[in-house]
Amino acid sequence: ATTEIYTLSLHDALPIYGFIHAGMMATVLDSACGYAGLSVMPLEAGVLSIEFKINLLAPAKGQSFRCEGVVLKPGRTIVVTEGRAYAIDGDQEKLVATMNCTLMALENRPGIAAV
Numbered sequence: 001a002t003t004e005i006y007t008l009s010l011h012d013a014l015p016i017y018g019f020i021h022a023g024m025m026a027t028v029l030d031s032a033c034g035y036a037g038l039s040v041m042p043l044e045a046g047v048l049s050i051e052f053k054i055n056l057l058a059p060a061k062g063q064s065f066r067c068e069g070v071v072l073k074p075g076r077t078i079v080v081t082e083g084r085a086y087a088i089d090g091d092q093e094k095l096v097a098t099m100n101c102t103l104m105a106l107e108n109r110p111g112i113a114a115v
Helices: 022-038
Strands: 002-007 046-056 064-073 078-089 092-106
Touching: 002 022, 022 046, 022 064, 022 078, 022 092, 064 092
Parallel strands: none
Antiparallel strands: 002 064, 046 092, 064 078, 078 092
8 A cells, every 4th residue: 555645835844954844754754654554444443653763865855745655564453654755856856755654553442533
């Protein structure tokens, strides 16, 4: 299972150095990994990140960004995912961050469901 999240512009999130803050990048990658994990869960279940590690490979500088999440190991209660973030400038994409994320399935909890 794979998901992709595109951002058109994150210029409001740019600090003085001209690239996206690491916390913003972690948030979007966590979402991409979470939606990938959610795609292998029953409709009445939700997922919650219980651990992640991010590698910031290059300054996150671009006109837009593409983040993808992929399920590496689905499970009944634990799902392991991987995320990748690409900065897009014109027709060029550059890998700027990766994430390994472990998710826990949440079932039979009021207010928590995919739908």
